Amino acid sequence: MEKQPLKGLVKEKRVVNINQIHQENRTFGERVSDVLAQKAGSWGFILSFLFLLVAWIFLNSLILKKPLDPYPFILLNLILSCIAALQAPIIMMSQRRQEEKDRIRSEQDYLIDQKAELLLEEVYHLMLELKQDVDQLKQTKSNP
16 A cells, blocks of 8 residues: 555645535525425424414404405415415425535535545554564564
């Protein structure tokens, strides 16, 4: 095994903060989609959205004498469809960026594992050399 490439590999810093790199390179649209995906996937969003739906139905069914959206709530259905049509691709963009980040992290892990394997091999060879040296010393001591 050559010692020069190993020394270069040991001195070379392979670990990078992927989160920091990813944060620095995001566009405005990517930041917005990440925030939307984070908020839309929370219990707070689900409960508040459920509250708005119940309030809409209650308001249009029982309170208003001339409802804005009478039963079968066609306007509500249209609004929900539009929200879903816009929200789904935005969440998918955020997931795609997360997959890219995971891929980069996986590549980093591979490089670190490769470096560790090379270092372990070198340590193993050095241990074998030390064992041989100790064995030779024992032989020279026992055979004066």
